[in-house]
Amino acid sequence: MRQGRSGLEPDAITALAADAYVYGSPLVRQLSAVQACLQEGCGTLAPAPFNDFAHADGPATPSTHVPFAPADLVDALAQLDLSGGPVRLHVPDTDGAYYVLQFVDAWGNAFAYLGPRATGTGEGDWMIVPPGWAGTVPDGVTGVIDAPTSVASVVGRLACDGPEDMPRIRALQQELTLTHLGDRAHRTGLPATEPGVPGELRFFEELRVWMGDFPPAPADRAYQDRFQPLGLLEEGLSPYVSPRPGLVRELRRGLALGRLRVEEEARRLATAPAGPPGAWRTVPHLRDHNLDHLGVGTLGSPEWRIPDREASYLVRAVAARRDRWLPHGYEAVYAHTSRDALGHPLDGSRRYVLRLDQPPPVRGLWSLTAYDSPGGHLVANAEERYAVGNRTPGLVHAADGSLTLHLAAERPADPVAAANWLPVPPGAFRPLMRLLLPGQAVLDGSYAIPPIEPYGNRPGA
Structure with missing residues (x-):
């Protein structure tokens, strides 16, 4: 050759x-x-x-x-x-x-x-x-x-x-x-x-x-x-x-x-x-x-x-x-998903809940944001609310300490659901959770963020 x-x-x-x-x-x-x-x-x-x-x-x-x-x-x-x-x-x-x-x-x-x-x-x-x-x-x-x-x-x-x-x-x-x-x-x-x-x-x-x-x-x-x-x-x-x-x-x-x-x-x-x-x-x-x-x-x-x-x-x-410019995992972990607990693509034409039995173990901050898909951009909502997390005032926890977040394009009628509401785009969307200064349980996988569930899929929802 x-x-x-x-x-x-x-x-x-x-x-x-x-x-x-x-x-x-x-x-x-x-x-x-x-x-x-x-x-x-x-x-x-x-x-x-x-x-x-x-x-x-x-x-x-x-x-x-x-x-x-x-x-x-x-x-x-x-x-x-x-x-x-x-x-x-x-x-x-x-x-x-x-x-x-x-x-x-x-x-x-x-x-x-x-x-x-x-x-x-x-x-x-x-x-x-x-x-x-x-x-x-x-x-x-x-x-x-x-x-x-x-x-x-x-x-x-x-x-x-x-x-x-x-x-x-x-x-x-x-x-x-x-x-x-x-x-x-x-x-x-x-x-x-x-x-x-x-x-x-x-x-x-x-x-x-x-x-x-x-x-x-x-x-x-x-x-x-x-x-x-x-x-x-x-x-x-x-x-x-x-x-x-x-x-x-x-x-x-x-x-x-x-x-x-x-x-x-x-x-x-x-x-x-x-x-x-x-x-x-x-x-x-x-x-x-x-x-x-x-x-x-x-x-x-x-x-x-x-x-x-x-x-x-x-x-x-x-x-x-x-x-x-992504940081090391010990400084921040970014978690994302595009499907619900049934395996269906997330879409703002439906309502969802994310039940956190325990708050994400972080020494800094955690927050959840919803972006349109596939673009990854924020979509305007009347509340101008684009993230919820451990710094969001007014979130309502259950008696057992759990927190149920409601993901929907329209504001829920129930006052507790409205307090815990994350507005999402009307069509396909992708949620991203930022975990700043994550705890060891996040890093070793012993803590897993629960799947997002269609509203009404959980008994008593």
Whole structure:
């Protein structure tokens, strides 16, 4: 069989390119998102320069065209550039209210957390330092966060109890600040790729440039060196500006094969048997691919790390494809379902109940939100009520402590059912339960959210 200039046969180049996609797509996806946040904004968040926060105006509403946006959390997002030196982060006192600041490196690894679970809710100042930094920590600094890469993201979520809570949130937003401490100017954008690269090879060009500027953990470098025959380790003029036709064909095939591999794994995780009809699905271990940089607020015990490093690359690629800023399961678990206890698709033309014999075991918050399907958007209702949970005032518990939530498009006539009502879209819908700071029973599966039942299916309903 014909060999290319690399000495490898075309099929071997294709297979190697597929491996490169699985390995490198998290880096390309993450930095593409960083670039978009700098230039265009992200979802409802306006664009913001490096080392500055962008804040949402409030929790999600039906006008928020972001799939599965939270109706009881307010987003904050900052892109950090540490190429000019450290950045100081001031965190205000939230007076016991839940928040989290999640730090994600250029490869999509969540490497630190600030918040009640990790550091409490009091005021603090944190230094975020670049790789290899060996400077002096100023007085008054609460702690140091070592960033694995010189570009990173800070993903913030502030618990919000509705419009009346927004003055408190706005005050926190004003106090949540970043200050560049370096003695050199930081970047204003990401390292530029070579112009003139054909669109079908753009992925490999971005991977080549960004791998060079944001090197992986030392334990990954031997694996990364395998991609030398693809031109990914070449410096200077891009090998993809005027590539030989055979290389274009092999890389294109490898790209398609790598994407298929990631999509099939994502589909497997999404459709794996979840239990009886109506069982809720969770994926608490999708962030366990971070094996090397476990900083403030992370857990490094074996149950939170994938033992096989090469297998972790595929999980990381799936996580980047599904939700690049998903937290570790020990910070938050998201449970969803699309069918009732009889196995029928959920539809707002019918009424349902969710009976919780015990409240979900969380140290933080739990809430239930209903989104339209398949879009994943909130749908307007007259009550402007888009989530119910342990912070919802007026919920009525039974004498035994259980809580029955009523899911319906129309307000129930019964006063108790109306107090416990979650409005749902009139057609197909998908409920999502957020479990923030989940207890061990959630994580080990000994607590399971009950299936949603058609109204009247339970005796005495």
